[in-house]
Amino acid sequence: MILELDCGNSFIKWRVLHADATHLVAEGVVDSDLALLDGLRGCAGLDLKHCRLVSVRTNDETAALVKALADAFGVVALCAAPSRAMSGVENGYEDFQRLGLDRWLAMLGAYHLAAGACLVLDFGTALTADFIAADGKHLGGFICPGMPLMRHQLRTHTRRIRYDDVAATRALESFAPGRNTVEAVERGCSLMLRGFVLTQLELAREYWGEGFTVFLTGGDADLVSGVVPQARVVPDLVFVGLAMACPLS
Numbered sequence: 001m002i003l004e005l006d007c008g009n010s011f012i013k014w015r016v017l018h019a020d021a022t023h024l025v026a027e028g029v030v031d032s033d034l035a036l037l038d039g040l041r042g043c044a045g046l047d048l049k050h051c052r053l054v055s056v057r058t059n060d061e062t063a064a065l066v067k068a069l070a071d072a073f074g075v076v077a078l079c080a081a082p083s084r085a086m087s088g089v090e091n092g093y094e095d096f097q098r099l100g101l102d103r104w105l106a107m108l109g110a111y112h113l114a115a116g117a118c119l120v121l122d123f124g125t126a127l128t129a130d131f132i133a134a135d136g137k138h139l140g141g142f143i144c145p146g147m148p149l150m151r152h153q154l155r156t157h158t159r160r161i162r163y164d165d166v167a168a169t170r171a172l173e174s175f176a177p178g179r180n181t182v183e184a185v186e187r188g189c190s191l192m193l194r195g196f197v198l199t200q201l202e203l204a205r206e207y208w209g210e211g212f213t214v215f216l217t218g219g220d221a222d223l224v225s226g227v228v229p230q231a232r233v234v235p236d237l238v239f240v241g242l243a244m245a246c247p248l249s
């Protein structure tokens with residue numbers, strides 16, 4: 001079996017695939033290394049032979065996770081590394097090593113699936129946009145705070161914005177002007193995400209007319225899918241790129 005990990009700033013997304021790399025055995029989202037190990041130990045019949053991961057965490061944090069996996073399951077994790085060019089995609093950063101690896105893998109996956117120009121939007125802790133032209137050249141992208149960060153800033157830098165997660169989820173059932181704090185904040189931040197998305201779409205149209213594919217990924221992609229009905233929502237886009245960047249044989 002193959003263990004795949006996408007270690008973001010807030011959550012580790014994990015999944016276990018059958019040795020054939022297509023059949024899903026188990027998957028999960030956890031907020032710590034310990035929770036990951038617990039989750040994996042809870043998988044009946046787990047038999048890990050390979051592991052590949054991408055991390056945007058510090059090298060020390062990533063190394064600690066790799067060691068914990070080796071100790072617990074005897075697997076050596078293959079870590080995605082930065083690259084100037086791969087699978088027809090050319091990294092557009094001045095210093096290619098500075099581009100977030102989750103962004104890079106999502107781009108590889110998107111270009112592979114679209115076989116043409118694409119706009120990749122990833123809604124995690126941060127919200128990122130990346131533009132890849134039809135010839136595979138990455139034009140660059142944008143980074144802004146995602147939903148968790150916007151929410152957190154408001155909660156920690158104001159005295160009277162306080163609410164719980166259940167109320168937050170309920171508030172997002174509509175986008176009418178909020179009539180209490182939780183609705184006002186949750187809907188306001190969601191509209192910021194939507195506004196960002198619409199601006200990215202305009203820019204993509206300036207570059208490519210209607211000839212491009214939009215990909216939505218990351219934990220909060222569903223918050224905006226309504227404003228881009230033509231988009232492909234691909235929750236495992238980073239994993240698609242991970243398999244390309246870290247082949248197992």
Ligand SMILES: Nc1ncnc2c1ncn2[C@@H]1O[C@H](COP(=O)(O)OP(=O)(O)O)[C@@H](O)[C@H]1O
Binds near residue numbers: 011124126148219
């Ligand atoms: N099962 C889940 N567990 C945790 N967060 C989730 C889950 N599904 C969706 N989310 C949303 O995903 C967001 C985090 O997105 P994610 O792509 O995991 O971020 P990152 O890669 O930065 O860790 C959270 O704001 C949360 O609202």
Ligand SMILES: CC(C)(COP(=O)(O)O)[C@@H](O)C(=O)NCCC(=O)O
Binds near residue numbers: 124127
């Ligand atoms: C932009 C990011 C913080 C996004 O991380 P995430 O929200 O997925 O946890 C990450 O891709 C990163 O640390 N990038 C390095 C900086 C850059 O891409 O320019």
Ligand SMILES: [K+]
Binds near residue numbers: 124127218
């Ligand atoms: K992200």
